[in-house]
Amino acid sequence: MSRPLGITVSRHILDNQHLHPTATGDLSGLLIELIVAAKTINAEVNMAGLADILGMSGKTNIQGEMVQKLDDLANNTIKRRMARCGYICIMTSEEEEGVIPVVPGYEGKYTLAFDPLDGSSNIDVNVSIGTIFSIHRRRTQDGPGAISDLLLPGREQVAAGYIIYGSSTMLVFATGQGVQGFTLDPSVGEFYLSHPDIRIPEKSKYFSVNEGNTLYWEENMRRYVDYLKEEDKATDRPYSGRYIGSLVADFHRNLISGGIFLYPKDRKDPGKPGGKLRLLYEAAPLAFIVEEAGGRAITGDGREIRDVAPESLHQRVPLIIGSRHDVDMAEAFLLGRR
Ligand code: AHG
Ligand code: MN
Ligand code: MN
DSSP states (O other): OOOOOOOBHHHHHHHHGGGSTTOOSHHHHHHHHHHHHHHHHHHHHHHHHHHHHHTOOOOBOTTOOBOOOHHHHHHHHHHHHHTTSSSEEEEEETTOSSOEEOOTTOOOSEEEEEEEEETGGGGGGTOOEEEEEEEEEOSSOSSSOOGGGTSOOGGGOSEEEEEEESSSEEEEEESSSOEEEEEEETTTTEEEEEETTOOOOSSOSEEEOOGGGGGGSOHHHHHHHHHHHSOBGGGTBSOEEOOOSOHHHHHHHHHHHOOEEEEOOOSSOTTOTTOSSBIIIIIHHHHHHHHHTTOEEEOSSSOBGGGOOOSSTTOBOOEEEEOHHHHHHHHHHHTTOO
16 A cells, blocks of 8 residues: 655654744754654553553663653653753653753753653553643743743743544644644654644533532532533533543544533642642643634633743643633633623
């Protein structure tokens, strides 16, 4: 079978570099390095179930260590590669308490925040998981980056994206010129452009929320979900519930088919009054992508996700994200206007 002459992600990145008038190729280089790390993680994710079942140690990494837990392995894969890519000056990861420096002498003008493996509690049941990344331009001039180079509002992101390790492995990212989706051909090891200029449907009939938390929600949140469950053909109600428990998988489905995802603040865990999801490497990058695709992302208390000024690396934030009409409606309920 002759393979279609697909556009590889490297070709797409290089062909579109001219759209950024000040392009130096550094952002392209950063993305290409990140994609190599993602392919490595993809190979390990596909192996993980096997290793678990057969008790295999799986591969050993370059330090001769046995394969670690997948979160740690994904984290180390990205850290090691990006620490010496030459395009970033500092990193932060969900798996590390503090900032992650780059190798001295390899400092670049960008910063990287990432969730190396999102939804990792689902790996043992073979449910889609993912990697999420967010890229900012540093504010400090040179040398090692500072934490202030990471604590920037999502509005200032220069790029954001995710890889979803699902029935097929896809890379979805935006650099300010719309949202592009690529599918991995594992036999070639190349990502090919499969979903050019993704637009999220304006309105949907799917909602994604963990209803096990209903008891802990504020009254307005309960009223909104009850509204979605009422019958009214004119407004496609009742909506269908879809909740995978991997943010990347729930978000990706909504991006392609339309939908609203909600992880609001709840009273379930006093340690997490502001919701469960993290701003820097979960909410902000997905907010960048959804806005580039015509959707919207809010906190539910009157703020856009991309306007929230981070105060700490692992700051949590309530997240309501998806089709614009649905997010507008949710916000009206949450602010008591309906
Ligand atoms: P992570 O695996 O990176 O910690 O993220 C898990 C998150 C997110 O993927 C998902 O939307 C959410 O946890 C599910 O939380 P609940 O199990 O509380 O619904
Ligand atoms: Mn996560
Ligand atoms: Mn994670």
